[in-house]
Amino acid sequence: EVQLVQSGAEVKKPGESLKISCKGSGYDFTTYWIGWVRQMPGKGLEWMGIIYPGDSDTRYSPSFQGQVTISADKSISTAYLQWSSLKASDTAMYYCARREGVTLNFDFWGQGALVTVSS
Amino acid sequence: NFMLTQPHSVSESPGKTVTISCTRSSGSIASNYVQWYQQRPGSAPTTVLYEDDQRPSGVPDRFSGSIDSSSNSASLTISGLKTEDEADYYCQSYDSDNPVVFGGGTKLTVL
Numbered sequence: 533e534v535q536l537v538q539s540g541a542e543v544k545k546p547g548e549s550l551k552i553s554c555k556g557s558g559y560d561f562t563t564y565w566i567g568w569v570r571q572m573p574g575k576g577l578e579w580m581g582i583i584y585p586g587d588s589d590t591r592y593s594p595s596f597q598g599q600v601t602i603s604a605d606k607s608i609s610t611a612y613l614q615w616s617s618l619k620a621s622d623t624a625m626y627y628c629a630r631r632e633g634v635t636l637n638f639d640f641w642g643q644g645a646l647v648t649v650s651s
Numbered sequence: 652n653f654m655l656t657q658p659h660s661v662s663e664s665p666g667k668t669v670t671i672s673c674t675r676s677s678g679s680i681a682s683n684y685v686q687w688y689q690q691r692p693g694s695a696p697t698t699v700l701y702e703d704d705q706r707p708s709g710v711p712d713r714f715s716g717s718i719d720s721s722s723n724s725a726s727l728t729i730s731g732l733k734t735e736d737e738a739d740y741y742c743q744s745y746d747s748d749n750p751v752v753f754g755g756g757t758k759l760t761v762l
Contacts (some may be wrong), residue, residue: 540659567751569753576739576741576753576754576755576756577688577690577696577741577743577753577756578753579750579751579752579753581749582751593751597760602675624737627686627695632701635686636684636686636699636745637684637686637698637701637702638686638688638696638698638743639698639701639707641695641697643695644695
């Protein structure tokens, strides 16, 4: 069974760093792209970036380029999303999702990780 | 970059049919596949249609999709509406320069 399990909710202060994770199982983690999607409270889905764990090829949305870093450790089937200095506006739910290679559909999603940034 | 524009909300009664549009701002809607995701409150999105009109296993055939090149838009149609269909729906597409583009989402109310 394909699963993406994300790390838990985080409460951080502005200026702090954070790295959240997304662990895949039930499939060959190295052969599917993993995307990250932000959903701010009461708002829609925003694509942040995507990584191919097989070779760590990474693409960022222009809106998020330079704001976050996406990485992956294929040895433990885990993708990461990290911030070096959080802002209150980073408060959101963050989803990882597997992108199917032929249809380009996000066919499996993680459960989401709520990040709250508040002083 | 192109954008995908959806109506903010639609509403319809149980048993009726509703259509949600997704209009591409530039480039041909037919050039790249469109996917549709359903997101119920408090849950992660799930796919209801991929490759314009294909249903994943488990999605009822009440859900259908189409492409209209004349309006440069994709549509998600839900027939025989049920209260359980009440959710937010997002279209998504891509092109060679933009790997992922989401529409703004449409809130479907079944009343």
